[in-house]
Amino acid sequence: MDIVxxxxxxxxxxxxxxxxxxxxxxVRRDEILGVVGGSGTGKSVLMxxxxxxxxxxxxxITVLGREIRYHQPGPSRCWGVxxxxxxxxxxxxxxxxxELPIALHSDMPIETRHELASLKxxxxxxxxxxxxxxxxxxxxxxxxxxxxxxxxxxxxxxxxLDEPTAGLDPIAATEFDELITYLHDNLDLxxxxxxxxxxxxxxxxxxxxxxVDGGVVVGTKDEILNSDHPWIKxxxxxxxxxxxxxxxxxxxx
Amino acid sequence: xxxAYLNIESLSxxxxxxxKGQWVFDEVLALEEATAxxxxxxxxxxxxxxxxxxxxxxxGAWVLFDRTEQLMELGVKSELTGFKAAHFKFxxxxxxxxxxxxxEEPPETPQRPKVIREALENVGRASASHVEDLGAIARSIxxxxxxxxxxxxxxxxxxxxxxxxxxxxxVMVITFxxxxxxxHQAAGQLEKFGAMVLVVDLVSISITREMGVLLAAIMVAxxxxxxxxxxxxxxxxxxxxxxxxxxxxxxxQMLVIxxxxxxxxxxxxxxxxxxxxxxxxxALIAVGSMGISPLQFIERVAYSTDLSDFYVGLIxxxxxxxxxxxxxxxxxxxxxxxxxxxxxxxxxAVVQSIFMIIVADAFFATLxxxxxx
Numbered sequence: 001m002d003i004v005x006x007x008x009x010x011x012x013x014x015x016x017x018x019x020x021x022x023x024x025x026x027v028r029r030d031e032i033l034g035v036v037g038g039s040g041t042g043k044s045v046l047m048x049x050x051x052x053x054x055x056x057x058x059x060x061i062t063v064l065g066r067e068i069r070y071h072q073p074g075p076s077r078c079w080g081v082x083x084x085x086x087x088x089x090x091x092x093x094x095x096x097x098x099e100l101p102i103a104l105h106s107d108m109p110i111e112t113r114h115e116l117a118s119l120k121x122x123x124x125x126x127x128x129x130x131x132x133x134x135x136x137x138x139x140x141x142x143x144x145x146x147x148x149x150x151x152x153x154x155x156x157x158x159x160x161l162d163e164p165t166a167g168l169d170p171i172a173a174t175e176f177d178e179l180i181t182y183l184h185d186n187l188d189l190x191x192x193x194x195x196x197x198x199x200x201x202x203x204x205x206x207x208x209x210x211x212v213d214g215g216v217v218v219g220t221k222d223e224i225l226n227s228d229h230p231w232i233k234x235x236x237x238x239x240x241x242x243x244x245x246x247x248x249x250x251x252x253x
Numbered sequence: 254x255x256x257a258y259l260n261i262e263s264l265s266x267x268x269x270x271x272x273k274g275q276w277v278f279d280e281v282l283a284l285e286e287a288t289a290x291x292x293x294x295x296x297x298x299x300x301x302x303x304x305x306x307x308x309x310x311x312x313g314a315w316v317l318f319d320r321t322e323q324l325m326e327l328g329v330k331s332e333l334t335g336f337k338a339a340h341f342k343f344x345x346x347x348x349x350x351x352x353x354x355x356x357e358e359p360p361e362t363p364q365r366p367k368v369i370r371e372a373l374e375n376v377g378r379a380s381a382s383h384v385e386d387l388g389a390i391a392r393s394i395x396x397x398x399x400x401x402x403x404x405x406x407x408x409x410x411x412x413x414x415x416x417x418x419x420x421x422x423x424v425m426v427i428t429f430x431x432x433x434x435x436x437h438q439a440a441g442q443l444e445k446f447g448a449m450v451l452v453v454d455l456v457s458i459s460i461t462r463e464m465g466v467l468l469a470a471i472m473v474a475x476x477x478x479x480x481x482x483x484x485x486x487x488x489x490x491x492x493x494x495x496x497x498x499x500x501x502x503x504x505x506q507m508l509v510i511x512x513x514x515x516x517x518x519x520x521x522x523x524x525x526x527x528x529x530x531x532x533x534x535x536a537l538i539a540v541g542s543m544g545i546s547p548l549q550f551i552e553r554v555a556y557s558t559d560l561s562d563f564y565v566g567l568i569x570x571x572x573x574x575x576x577x578x579x580x581x582x583x584x585x586x587x588x589x590x591x592x593x594x595x596x597x598x599x600x601x602a603v604v605q606s607i608f609m610i611i612v613a614d615a616f617f618a619t620l621x622x623x624x625x626x
Contacts, residue, residue, distance in 0.1 A: 106282075
């Protein structure tokens, strides 16, 4: 089994507060890994570290065999990131936002670029009527879709999603989950997803990584559910998690 | 080179195109070239054989699909065979989404001979919005004065520190240097008349009446006017201002009044520092290179410069402060939607406040001359 992202002995420390204490995590090719954890356990910090946006205190991170260094150019051709708020460039239209990575990383003629960008917008379930709008004119859900289209613009091998369904209504969230599963099935994507949405966690993730005590507990859904770590127990023991868990079971059988 | 992606077998009634290799994003340019070389004879159908395909992604699939569409338009039948399931799903998806619009050159907007009309419209719109803005400021000041609170006092003191205390070094250095420059320039001219001692008059009067306050104001407009616009703008973008309103706080009172008040207090004090530094700069040159003794210098300053000169400079400071703070806060509050606008409004805040300072200064100069002060 190929390891796409490898985090070894990661330490992240802010002042006296140790967020990650020699954390090790491997992400396998073609899996959807869900990352959960309480507030302040460093989910976003972990993702930012992997993306080279965070100055790590110690440890090493490799993505696709390439060592990640803080603020050094990473394998930007091979990954796509959906930031929590979408992080669309506010001065560009939707179309331009999606075209931007293509323009940066290829020398395609403008027509091809334009068509590919349109394609990505369609793939994420947007209609082309939004193409000429500015991000500020879109709803939160649409902004996430545009951001996903931008993340997919370069046919990435790895997709990072930071709370993709946060702030979406249940219908939109379900649609988004379906979209991600669909893309995953069709595009040979490895997906690392931070989420608090237990439905998507049980519904679409192959493995779940729980950040606890500065480290990480990784396993399949059943392994995690059978864990006897107190925090994991209480996280998945709350009623909403229970419901999602049984809903997930129902689908499987 | 096209052999890497496809080879073509021409049969009597059909053209078999064997697709192979890497049909991926990075190769799109070459792929387009390769597919363009698929040109059937009249009467031939085109069959794309995809069994030898190693890798295909959406961009590659798109190129292939695009060519079949083009051929269709030319009246040539084309067919795709031998797809692996996953690849086919891609293409199917693309075919389903075939409503993709072609890229169109943006239409050239015809130049309308309405330039004058548009300019007039803009002037009108700008004036109207300025009147509106002024009303908003006046109202916010009124709101603030009507029910002042302790929070405002604390915030005001903070603003005095940021805009005043922290600006002292830079303002003093600048006016000190301008004092030196003025003295040098004056010395060059006055030497011809043998009136070297008048350099002192010139420096002390010009610094106290004009240069001190003007330089301090321009410096503050650059430092604080932009800071006001940027910080309020970011607060607007973060919905902090909205949150305040919902909490029942008046953002004008919480954010705008302390800034205006703080600057109105800080700038006159800064002006005093500026005057001192400017005259000190002049003194350095007078004493250092013109042979005027320190005592002579002080005597001459006292003789030539009235307190009224000093007041003329000082009285302008609160007015300039009001202009800077109002423009800065107002532009900040006007930010909405995008980071680009934030930059635009911040620039506007600085440019407009400096412009207004100079206009106001010209007005004061005329006024004081008429009044004979």
